[in-house]
Amino acid sequence: MNMDPSTARYDFTIPARQPWSGVVKKGEILRIVDIDGQQAVDTLFYSAADTSERYSCQDTLAAQRAAYVSIGTVIRSNEGRPMLTVIDDTCGRHDTSAGACSCESNTVRFGHQTRYMHACRENFIVEVSKHGMTKRDIVPNINFFMNVPVEPDGGLAVVDGISQPGAYVDLKAEMDVLCVISNCPQVNNPCNGFLPTPVRVLIWPAAT
Template sequence: MSELLATLPPLARAAVPAHSTGFDTALVLWEEDLPGGCHWSGVLRRGSTLRLVDVEGRANVSALFHNHERPVERYNMPDTLKAQHTAHLAAGCVCYSDMGRVLCSIAEDTCGWHDPLCGALDAATMQSKYGSADYQTHRNAMHRAGREGLLVELSKWGLGRGDMATPLNLFSKAVADGDGRLHFEAGHRRAGQHVDLRFEMDVLVALSAAPHPLDPSPRYAPGPVKLVAWHSGTAGADDPCRLRCPENDRGFVNTERYFLR
């Protein structure tokens, strides 16, 4: 492992925690740095895994997933939660499409809780909380809203507002009190935490590293994220994500049949 790590760029080496398991660095496809507040999109092929690393313990990543071959099929938050009998996602969970197929699965996770409920920060809320900071004045330090960042990325692939769904907020924890009000737990995040998304389909992924909409910080200071992708293969018969519940096994079967050509 140490010999393989020595061959990687510094960013990729830093993004592979020493305690990580099941990661063959010889299979790394690419690595990239996503600054706080910025956005990114790309296609992750079936059988690849994307690791996201919270570099400083301040990250929130709003993520959208679409079937790259047929983008009308997209991540469905209600079905994802209902099928797995949960209100948050962590290792062993999957992200379902609105066609009952598994877009991606959480193969490894050191964070333990990812918020699927609260959506992305919009421009009006951002300006109300943090004030205005446009590009003309602040250049790359401008304030960027999560929703608008996701829309920019979707537009690069011919998609628009009608293709937006409720995104998954990676690294963020929002819990309900006795009256049903959601509260953001800032202490949940730690520097170096990572989550591995293994893609079971060819998926168009859109990411925004803007703040979580419920983040109580009065300062616009979203944290950076490291991205590393590698060849991993898909879920096997004994994979924990498949075995989590009968619904997940059926979801993987639906996905595998989709790729029978």
């Protein structure tokens, strides 16, 4: 398939710190590009036909028997059905265990002075409301380009990202999916290099 950006049916740059959502039809390919490198892209997927079916990190990790998302990962729903497949990846490691930052977690981790800093959970709340959902519909997400190694004691560490400028991940939709992104605004840990930057989303039509 021709993956030249000029052939994409959709091409949009998500500003730093902002949310975005869009529908990817079955057979289409979604590309997320880390323009400047080391930028976490918190992402949720819902069935476009029925948003009560949505991404399940538990089903995804249990099925693949691996801790990270990368080439070959089949992203599964809470019904155990394939939603998307990762078909290309120039980063090599994407977290789906650490979840999304929130005002509450910022306060616990970084002090009360961070309580009112905008966070991914709040971005998600704003964006899912456009599709008739509420904060109750927000589930554990994928953090594309976020480096979260598992430490020897089983804990998770958020460390400097490994994605280089222009790194991308390609996902082929196995059903019509609603993709919801928070371009992470976190400035208190190194997941964004302490400086949130824009990311790019492209969608190519299904091959005919």
